[in-house]
Each structure stands twice: as C-alpha cells, then as structure tokens.
Amino acid sequence: MARKMTTDHEELLVRQIWSTHEPDGRWLDAELLVRVVKDIMLFTDQEYSQVSNYQQGDQYLVRSSDIEVIGSEEQLGNVIAKISNEMLRGWCMGRHHDHDIHMHHEDSTTLVLFNHLLRHYNWDAKASLVLAAFALRFADFCLPIFLLSHHSNINNPLAAHIAKLKNFPNDLISILRPRFRALREFVDAMVSITKCIIRFQGLPLQHVSLDHDPIFPTTKPLIHNAVFWVVKSASICFSSIMDLNCTKTDKEIETITIWKLSSFSNKLTTLRDELAQHVDSCYELTDAKLYNKFLTLFKDPTSTDNQNVLSMLFALKDQFPLMSSSLSKLGVSELKNKTVACFISRPELLSIDQLILLIQQLYDDPYRTKLQGSFDIVWFPISSSSWSQSEMDAFYFLANSLPWLSVRQPWRISPVVIKFMKAEWNFNGGEPIMVVMDPGGRVTNVNGLDMMLIWGIRSYPFSTEKERELWEVEKWSLQLLLGRIDPLVMKWVEEDKNICMYGSRKVEWICEFKEEMDKIIRTGLDLGMISLGSYNSQLKKKTREVMFWIRAESMRRFRRRQEEDNWKMVEKLMESDEEGWVIFGKGSDLVxxxxxxxxxxxxxxxxxxxxxNVAKFGVAGAIRRAFNKPSSSDHEAVVVVPYSSHDQHQQEGDTLLLCDRCESPMEKFVLYKCDGKLE
Structure with missing residues (x-):
C-alpha cells in the first residue's frame, strides 16, 4: 500500500511539473554542460587524482566558452548560482520542517526549481543545469579537503583555515570515502539518465514526425519523470553534502546515508534502462525516415531552394550550425541562392601544400571578383572516432585560418548524415571530396575537388557538366599543365614562349642536364627553363614543384575516373622517377x-x-621530326576538315595538326569534294 501511495505522489508531482513547463526559445548546450559535471566529479575523485594529471586527462576538459546559451540575457553562471542558492534555501528549510512526511524538503525544492528557475528551459537543460549546480557545490566542499590531504603536494594556508572554520577532522577523507563513492555512483546514474534525456531532445522532429508511432507518446512521460528524478536526486545529493558541515560523522548515520544514496542510485539506473530502450527505438524510426527523406530530397529535380536540404545536412541539432573564419555563428540562410561546395574530409583536412594551392586557385584569381557572393565552401570534417580535445583545438585553429565557412560543431552532426555521405557520395574516410550543390540544393558534382585544383575559380559552377565541357575543349597545353604555379612561368606562357620543363629524383642528373641546356641556350635558342623535380622525390620541393605535382595528380585521377587513355603523358610524368623527364614546347605543341x-x-x-629546324617547326616540332626520320614504314595520313572550319582556321591563323601515328606536323592541303547529292 505504501508503494502505491508513493507512486501516486510521484505521478502528482510530475503532473505539477508538466504544468510549469513553458519553454520560450531558450537553449543551452546541455551535452557540454553535462560533460563539465563529469569533469568535476572525475577530478574530485582522490583515487583518480593520485594516478592522473591534467595533461593526461585533457581529453575530458571543456572550455567554459564552448557552452553556448541562446535566447537568455542571463549569464550561465548566474543561473547555476541561483539554482544552487535555492537548493541551499530548501536544505535550510528542510532542517526545520523535516517532520512533514507528506512533503520532504527535496520535493518542495524540486517544485520551486521547476516553477521559477527552470520554467522556460527545455527538458534537457533543466536536468543539466541542476546537475551543474550540485557539482559546483560538491567541488567547493571537496577542494579544501583535498588540498590538505596527505596525497597533495600543495601547502595551502587558505585551505587550512577553511578546514578549521568548518571543523573538519584530519582524517575526514578516509571517514567519508564510502559516502563519496556512493555519491559518485549516484551522480553517474544522474548523468547517464540525463544523457538519455539529451538524446531524446536531439531527435530531428522538425524534419520527420513520430506523432503516429506508438513509441513516441509513451516516451514523453518517461522523459518528464526522468527529469523530475534527476532534479530531486540532485537536491538529495546536495543535502547529503551540506549535512556534513553541521553534523558530526557517525558510523551508523554514515551507513544509513550510504544505503539511501545507493537505493536512489538503483532507482535511477532502472529508470535509465527503460528510458534508453524507448529513446533507442525513437532513433531507429527517425534515422530510417531521415535517410529516406535525404534520398528523396537530393533526387528531386524540381527543387528551387537549398534551405531545406542544407538544414537537414547541417542544422539537425543546431540553429546556427556554421561559422566563418572569424568564428562568428551563422545559419544556413547565409547560403541561400548560392552554389555550395561541401568540403568533406578528416579533421586534418588536406596537406598544407594542397591547401595553399586550393586557396590560390579559388581566392587569389582576379576572376573571383565577378563571382562574389555566388558560391561558398563549407568544410565538413568527419572523425573516424569520437573527437578528442586535441582534434577540437586543431579544428578551431584551421577553421579560424581558412577563408571558407566551417561546420561549427562537427562532433554533433547526426550519424545519419555521415552514413548518407559515405553511402551516396562515396566518402570513405580517406581522400577528401568536394560535393557541389546548385542554388536549388541539387547535387551537380559528387567531387569537384580535382577540377578546382586544376582550373580554380574558372571552373565555376563546379558541376560535372562544366568539368566535362572543360575537358572537351581543353588541349594538352602548357597553360593546363602549369596553371598559375609561378608568376614568371605564367608570363612565359602568355607570351607563347618555348619552355623546357624537366625533373628527376637524381640531383646529379638535373645539374648535368641544366649545364647542357645552358650551352644550347647560349647559341641563341630562346627557351625558358623550369625545374619541377619528381613526383615521388624525397627531397624537399619548392612551392611551384609541389603545386605542379598536385595538379598533375588531379588530372590523372580525373582521367582514370573517366577510363580514358588519351592523356598518356600524365601517366608518364607520374612514373618518371629515377629515369628523368623533359617536356619541350609552347602552347599545345609539346613533346x-x-x-x-x-x-x-x-x-x-x-x-x-x-x-x-626550330624556326620552321618550333622546338617541339623540330625534336619530334628528329626522332621520326623517314623509313620503310613511311605512311600517309589524311584529316578532312569541313570548309566552314577550314575557313575559320584561316581567319584565326595557322593551326598545327599532328599525325596520330608519328606525332609529326601535318602539311596542309585544300580538298574539294562532291557529295553527289542534288538539291
């Protein structure tokens, strides 16, 4: 019968709490706040402190600036202090009215907290704020004790005076060790159930609905009950700590207190297990619905707005999921009506050399001014495991240094989003990809990174169609090979000057070749020389060498994806290590x-x-003819050019065509042909 009355009493309290719930848009990062609570409980564990230090445990540390509060003018510290003061007031009142068996002071304090200080917060925030208030009080109590313990190497007079005023015995640590252990187990249970509450609050219900699924209506009451028990349990723990300040330690009292704490801990564990099953079921449903919605959205050819797609990608758990290089918070509305390139990579992103080339190609080209505001890159780092503090620090450093936008808290991105990227966009956790979406949110290129490294901003809007168009009209030329890797080389290319590019892994060979070429140039041959090393060279490369090989590698990747073998020179370049290599020519006439x-x-x-023969055939043509002397295998090859094309060529100037078999320049004739058709 007593059990039934207790259950009815709890249900009445939960109904009262539900009636006080009036969220007004306030939001705080409950997940990080709970992590702070774990940090505090961890570092107040004397056994942990003996075997660890802050350097070894830095993966647990959270910066206070990381805990965001939105929609509230009051500082987070003030809110936590008010909750702590209310719990203290409730404890003081309870010491004078403990005879009231119908309303223990913990219940009274719990109702006051819900009714006044927690009324306008979400359920996960209510639980985490109260946990934080208790954790701070517990740390205040433990700090002077630990500073004076025989394990501490710190001689702290302030701690000694505080202990004297509180009348702490010298062996208080050993006396209270069982109670502290029970408290930590109790707090662990509260943290565990609060994490379930936070998971439930993070369901993407703005994108998929569970209203018609039976599991959802049965889970919400469990959430309300769980929050009630977290707040009440925090008040019980708070009272247990405060009692130590004014009650002499007694073995019998300690035994009873520990038993009560353990009983409440077991109750919370039971509640947690039931709630976790329901929350897991909710996520199974939402994950499946969310994935199917992704498939539908990204294959919708009629989409004209990217906001819904981008909100699902970035903002399932965050109203301001993006940040600029100044670390200012931004919403997905910043990307409205823009081409968006989603840069997906591991947290370490690209190599420094690749980053420099990409930034140069996209942001240092004067052509960018014509496209200002037309596109944005969003960096989306994905860790292979849970994020460590060192990875977070590295992420913030890069995000603050790079000129594009970044996902503000990539460790909070939904696993469904990551699963979709891996399955549909073929991100395997290795090489980075650049998924391009048009202003309507349609994917136009599942990896535009190579074309950006090759053509830069001039490949806008970075679509597969634009990439195909560029390759169809692009000739194998110095302009394509060298790009903008060096200002002097760019000037040579623009002047249509003969250039000699060369490289090898062997420094001796490079020096010998350069010496011989200098002799040839002194004879009057106008030729620009540029050393580009070797693809697999272990020697330190110059910036232009690194950029050249990155571009060449991007070209090779693209040609392999297209399964074309026309550009064999790229493969030859990448394979020329110890052998050495040389490319002579100008424009598109290369050998x-x-x-x-x-x-x-x-x-x-x-x-x-x-x-x-250089004057007549150019450097490349002259060398080609020298290596293709007439022999018994002489052949004829004919290319018929339609009159309109021939006439256009005549107006633009002579066009040099090479034989497909021997690569020699072809002589030009005019052919008149009758097709035999009557009008």
Missing part, C-alpha cells in the same frame, strides 16, 4: 622525352638536326 638515354640523345642531336 615529352622520358629516360636519361633519350634525353641525352636529344641534346646530342641539337647541332646536327633539330636545332636547324
């Missing part, structure tokens, strides 16, 4: 020599053959 013997043979032929 590549691979291997030391081939290069040496070319240099030896300068005076006898190809040096005499």
């Amino acid at each position: 590549m020599l691979k291997g030391m013997e081939k290069v040496r043979e070319c240099l030896e032929m300068f005076q006898k053959t190809w040096g005499k």
Whole structure:
C-alpha cells in the first residue's frame, strides 16, 4: 500500500511539473554542460587524482566558452548560482520542517526549481543545469579537503583555515570515502539518465514526425519523470553534502546515508534502462525516415531552394550550425541562392601544400571578383572516432585560418548524415571530396575537388557538366599543365614562349642536364627553363614543384575516373622517377622525352638536326621530326576538315595538326569534294 501511495505522489508531482513547463526559445548546450559535471566529479575523485594529471586527462576538459546559451540575457553562471542558492534555501528549510512526511524538503525544492528557475528551459537543460549546480557545490566542499590531504603536494594556508572554520577532522577523507563513492555512483546514474534525456531532445522532429508511432507518446512521460528524478536526486545529493558541515560523522548515520544514496542510485539506473530502450527505438524510426527523406530530397529535380536540404545536412541539432573564419555563428540562410561546395574530409583536412594551392586557385584569381557572393565552401570534417580535445583545438585553429565557412560543431552532426555521405557520395574516410550543390540544393558534382585544383575559380559552377565541357575543349597545353604555379612561368606562357620543363629524383642528373641546356641556350635558342623535380622525390620541393605535382595528380585521377587513355603523358610524368623527364614546347605543341638515354640523345642531336629546324617547326616540332626520320614504314595520313572550319582556321591563323601515328606536323592541303547529292 505504501508503494502505491508513493507512486501516486510521484505521478502528482510530475503532473505539477508538466504544468510549469513553458519553454520560450531558450537553449543551452546541455551535452557540454553535462560533460563539465563529469569533469568535476572525475577530478574530485582522490583515487583518480593520485594516478592522473591534467595533461593526461585533457581529453575530458571543456572550455567554459564552448557552452553556448541562446535566447537568455542571463549569464550561465548566474543561473547555476541561483539554482544552487535555492537548493541551499530548501536544505535550510528542510532542517526545520523535516517532520512533514507528506512533503520532504527535496520535493518542495524540486517544485520551486521547476516553477521559477527552470520554467522556460527545455527538458534537457533543466536536468543539466541542476546537475551543474550540485557539482559546483560538491567541488567547493571537496577542494579544501583535498588540498590538505596527505596525497597533495600543495601547502595551502587558505585551505587550512577553511578546514578549521568548518571543523573538519584530519582524517575526514578516509571517514567519508564510502559516502563519496556512493555519491559518485549516484551522480553517474544522474548523468547517464540525463544523457538519455539529451538524446531524446536531439531527435530531428522538425524534419520527420513520430506523432503516429506508438513509441513516441509513451516516451514523453518517461522523459518528464526522468527529469523530475534527476532534479530531486540532485537536491538529495546536495543535502547529503551540506549535512556534513553541521553534523558530526557517525558510523551508523554514515551507513544509513550510504544505503539511501545507493537505493536512489538503483532507482535511477532502472529508470535509465527503460528510458534508453524507448529513446533507442525513437532513433531507429527517425534515422530510417531521415535517410529516406535525404534520398528523396537530393533526387528531386524540381527543387528551387537549398534551405531545406542544407538544414537537414547541417542544422539537425543546431540553429546556427556554421561559422566563418572569424568564428562568428551563422545559419544556413547565409547560403541561400548560392552554389555550395561541401568540403568533406578528416579533421586534418588536406596537406598544407594542397591547401595553399586550393586557396590560390579559388581566392587569389582576379576572376573571383565577378563571382562574389555566388558560391561558398563549407568544410565538413568527419572523425573516424569520437573527437578528442586535441582534434577540437586543431579544428578551431584551421577553421579560424581558412577563408571558407566551417561546420561549427562537427562532433554533433547526426550519424545519419555521415552514413548518407559515405553511402551516396562515396566518402570513405580517406581522400577528401568536394560535393557541389546548385542554388536549388541539387547535387551537380559528387567531387569537384580535382577540377578546382586544376582550373580554380574558372571552373565555376563546379558541376560535372562544366568539368566535362572543360575537358572537351581543353588541349594538352602548357597553360593546363602549369596553371598559375609561378608568376614568371605564367608570363612565359602568355607570351607563347618555348619552355623546357624537366625533373628527376637524381640531383646529379638535373645539374648535368641544366649545364647542357645552358650551352644550347647560349647559341641563341630562346627557351625558358623550369625545374619541377619528381613526383615521388624525397627531397624537399619548392612551392611551384609541389603545386605542379598536385595538379598533375588531379588530372590523372580525373582521367582514370573517366577510363580514358588519351592523356598518356600524365601517366608518364607520374612514373618518371629515377629515369628523368623533359617536356619541350609552347602552347599545345609539346613533346615529352622520358629516360636519361633519350634525353641525352636529344641534346646530342641539337647541332646536327633539330636545332636547324626550330624556326620552321618550333622546338617541339623540330625534336619530334628528329626522332621520326623517314623509313620503310613511311605512311600517309589524311584529316578532312569541313570548309566552314577550314575557313575559320584561316581567319584565326595557322593551326598545327599532328599525325596520330608519328606525332609529326601535318602539311596542309585544300580538298574539294562532291557529295553527289542534288538539291
């Protein structure tokens, strides 16, 4: 019968609490606040303190500035202090009215807290705020004791005077160790059930509905009951600590207190187990619905607004999910009517060299001024495991240093979003990808990173169609190979100057080649020289060398994805390590020599053959003819150009065509052909 009365009493209290719930839009990061509570309980554990230090445990530390509060003008510390003071007032009142068996002071304090200080907060915030208030009081009590304990190396006169005023015995630690252990177990149970409450509060109900699923209506009352018990339990723990200030320690009293604390801890554990099952079931339903909604949204060809898509990607748990390089908070409305490139990577992002090239290609090109406000990049780092403090610090450093936007708290992104990115966008946790969405939220390129590294801002809007268009019209040329890796080289390319690019893993070979080429240049050959090293060289590369090989690697990746074998020169470049390589030419007329013997043979032929033909055929053409002497395998090749195209070529100037078989320049003739058709 007594059990039934207790249950009815609890149900009445929970109904009263529900009637006080009036959320007004206030929000705080309950997850991080609970993590602070765990930190406090951890560092007040004397056994932990003996074997650990702050450097080893830094993955548990949370900066106070990380705990955000939205919609409240009052500082978080003030709110927690008011709750602590109310719990203290309730404890003082309870010491004078403990005879009231119908309303213990913990229940009275709980109702006052819900009715006044917690009324306008969400359920997860209510529980975490009260937990924080208790944790601070517990730390205040423990600090002077621990500073004076024989385990501490700190001689603290202030702690000694505080202990004297509180009349603490010298062996208080050993006396209270069982109670502290029971308290920590009790707080662990409160933290555990609060995490379930936070998980429930984080359900993406703004995007998918559970109103018609039976599990949801049965879970909400469990949430209300759980929050009630967390707040009441915190008040019980608070009283247990305060009693030590004015009650002499007694073995019998200690035994009873520990038994009561353990009983409440067991009750919370039972509640947690039931609640966790319900919350897990809710997430199974929402995850499935959310994933299906992702599939539908991203395949909708009629979408004209990216806000719904981006809200699902970034803002399932956060109203301001993005931040700029100044670390200011932004909403997804910042991306409205823009092309959005979602830069998905591991927390360490790219190498420094790749970052420099990407920033140069996208942000240092004068063409960017024409596209100002048309697109944004959003960095979306994904960790392979839970985020450590060092990873968070590294993330904030990079986010503050880079010119694009970042997901503000990537460790809070929904697992469903990450699952979708891995399954539908093929992010495997290794190489980064750049998923591009048009202003309507439609995916136009599942990886535009390579085209950005090759063409930069000029590949806007970074779609697959634009990439295909660029490759169709792009010729194998110095402009494509070299890009903007060096101002002087850019000037040579613009002047249509003959250039010699060369490299090898062997420094001796490079020096020898450069010496021989200097002799040739002194004969009057106008030729720009640029050393670009080797792809797999272990030597420290210059900036232009690094950028060149990053671009070449991007070209090779794209051609492999397209399963084309037309651009064999890219593969030859990437494979030319110890052999050495040279590319001569200008514009799109290029010839590549691979291997030391081939290069040496070319240099030896300068005076006898190809040096005499540079004026007529250009450097590349002259070298090509020198290596393709007439033989018994002479052949003829014919390319028929329609009249309109031929006429256009005549107006634009001579166009050099190369033979597909021997790569020699083809002589130009005019052919008149009748198609035999009558009008």
